[in-house]
Amino acid sequence: MSVSTLPRRRRLLTGVATLAVSAVVLTGCTSNEPEPTGDTGGGTENAASSNDDTGETVTIGFSGPAADHGWLAAINSSAQAEAEKYEDIDFQTAEGTNDPSAQIAQVETFINNKVDAIVLLPTDGAALTDVAIKAMDAGIPVINVDREFSSPFAARTTILGDNYGMGVSAGTYACQLIEDNDIADPVIAEIAGIDSLPLTQDRSQGFKDALEACDQEVDNRVAAEFTVESGNEAAANLLQAEDKIDIIWNHDDDQGVGVKAAFDDAGRDEFFFIGGAGSKNAMQWIKDGEMEATVLYPPTQAADGIRLARLIAQDKGMSDLVQVEVPKRIVLNAPVVNADNVDQYFDLGFES
Template identity: 55%
Template sequence: MSALPDHARRRFLLGTGALGATALLAGCVSNTPPTQANPAPVAAGGDNVAPGPPVTIGFSAPAADHGWMAAMTTNARAQAELLPDVTFRPTEGSADVNQQIAQVETLINEKVDVLVILPADGKALTAVGRKAMDAGIPVVNIDRVFDSPEAYRVWIGGDNYGMGVNAANHIAAELGRRGVTNPVIAEIAGTDSLPLTQERSAGFRAGLAKHGLSVSRRVAAEFTVETGERQATNLLQAASRLDAVWNHDDDQGIGVLAAVESAGRNEFFLVGGAGSRPMMERIKAGGSVVQATVLYSPSMCSSAISLARLLGQSRGMSDLAEHEIPRSITTYSAVVTRDNVDQYLDVGFAS
C-alpha cells in the first residue's frame, strides 16, 4: 500500500488545524485582555510539526495475513518515515500470541521510549502491556483493547458500533430514495465470536430500527475471501430477492462479489466495510452492485505513531488546550459513496 503523508498531515497531528487557527484568530482580534474568567487561547502541545527530542518507537502487530492488517503495518512504517526525530523499531508480525508477547518483552528490555501495540488478542497481551507501563514505557494500544486500562497510556481504534449504525443509515436513505417498500435487507457479518463483529451487528440492527427496518437474512463469514464467497453463495441461494446487503469487511468482500457475479445477481445494492481501495474504485467506476463502503481505516495506525512520538517528547496535541495526550481516541466511520470517493481514496488499502 502507498504511504499516506497527505492524510497524516491533513487529518491528525501534524500541523496546525482549524481549532488552533480559530484560537489564534480570537487572540488577534480580541480587545479584551486575558483574565481568569476570560483566559488567553491555549495550544498546549506547541508546534507539533517542529522536530523534538529523538524518540525510539517499538511497534508490534500480528502477521499481515489480511489486507487491512497488512495496511496497518504499512501505515505505521510510512508515518514513522515522515518523522525525522523518530527511530522505528518494528517486530516481525506473528499470528502466534506467545511470540508477540516475547517480541514485546524484547522491546521492553531494549528500553524503547514508547511502544505501539496492535495485539493479536487484547486479553492475552494485557500483562505485557502492564509490564511496559510499569517499566515507564508508555503504550499506545491500537484497536483491540487490552483488558486493563493500566496496560496502556492511550487507546486509538475504530468505532465498530458506529460503523453498523452508519451502514444502516445509508441503506435506509438509499432504499427511501429508490422508493423500496418492505425491503429484504441482508447482512454478511465477520467472525461471530469476535466482539467487534457483535458490535457492528448491534449497531446495524439499532440503526435500521430507527427507520422501521430490520435484517431479513444474515450469514457470518470469517474475514477471508474464501468464507466470504461461501457464505454469500449460501445467502444468494436462500434468498430469491434482495434489496440491500451490508458486508462487514471489504477483504471478505472480494469473495462476496465473486459469488454475486457467479450467481448473476444485480437486483440489490451492496455496502462494504473498512474501505479498501479496490472497493472504492468499484464505487467510483459505477456499474457494480457496490454502492458504498463504511470506513474502518488503517490510517489509525499512522495516527498511533504520531501519538507515540508526542508521548515520547512529553507534548500534547497542538489543536487541544489540554497539556496531555487524550486517554482514548475513536476514529469515525465515514460512508464513502460515488459523491465523495475522491476525498477518501488516499486512505483506501490494498485487498
C-alpha cells in the same frame, strides 16, 4: 434494478469527517524542545511552534499482526510509512505475528531495550495485558491500537476504530436508500464476519439498531470468516436463499472480493451493495458503478498510534485541544464512502 442505474440522491450520513482527522489534530503545537521525561503522563507545556518540527530523537517500538489480511497488512505498512516521515523517530519494528507468546517476547525485548514508547496492536488484548502493564511500570508509555487490553493500566493511550459505529453508518445509509428510492417492504441482508468476535457482534448490533430507527430489520443474515473463500461461500448461500434482495451489507471488504465474485457468478445486481473497512477494490467498484458504498474502518490506526507515541515521548500534546495532554482514548470515525466522495478517500484505501 442495476446498481449503476439507481438514483444518486444521497446524503453522507455520518458527516464527512475524514480519516485524516487525527492527522489534522496532531500537527499542532505545544512544545518545540521538550525536556525528556520518564513518566507516562505526556504533555505539560504550551509553545508556538509546530509539533512536526524535528525534536529530540525518540525510539518507538512497534509490534503488529501477521500481514495475512489486506487490512492488517495496511496497519503495518502505514505505521512504517508514518515513522519514516519524522527524522526524530528511531523506529524499531518486530516481525508481524499472530502468536501471543511471540508478541509478549517482542514487547519484553522493547522493554529491555528501553525504548521511549511502544505502539502495539495485540494479537489478543487480554493475553498482552500483563506485559503492557510491565512496560508502563517501567516508564514506557504504551499506545494500544484496535484491540483493547483488559486493564486501564496497560496503556497510556488507546486508539480504536468504531465497530458499532460502522454498523450504525451502514444501517443509517440503508434507511436513506430505502427512503430515496421509495422501496416498499425492502429485503435487507447482512454478510457478517466471524460471529464469535466482539467486533462482529458490535457491527451487527449497530446495523440492527440503525435499521430499527426506520422500522426495518435484517431479513437474512449469514456469517463468513474475513477471507475471500468464506465470503464467496456465504454470499452464494445468501443468494440461493433469497430470490430478490434490496440491500446487502457485507462487513469486510477483504472477504468482499469473494462476495462480489458470487454476485457476478450468479448474475445478480438488483440490490444496493454496501461494504465495510474501505479497500481500494471496494472504492474502485464504487467508481465503476458496481457497488453502492463502503463504511470505513481506518487502517491508519497504527500510523496515528506512531504520531501519538512521538508526541507523548517528546512530552507534547495536541494543540487543537485546550487540554495540553494527548487524550487517553481516541475513537476514529466510521464514515460512509460513496460515489459522491470516493475520490476524497481513495488514497486511504488498502489493497485486498
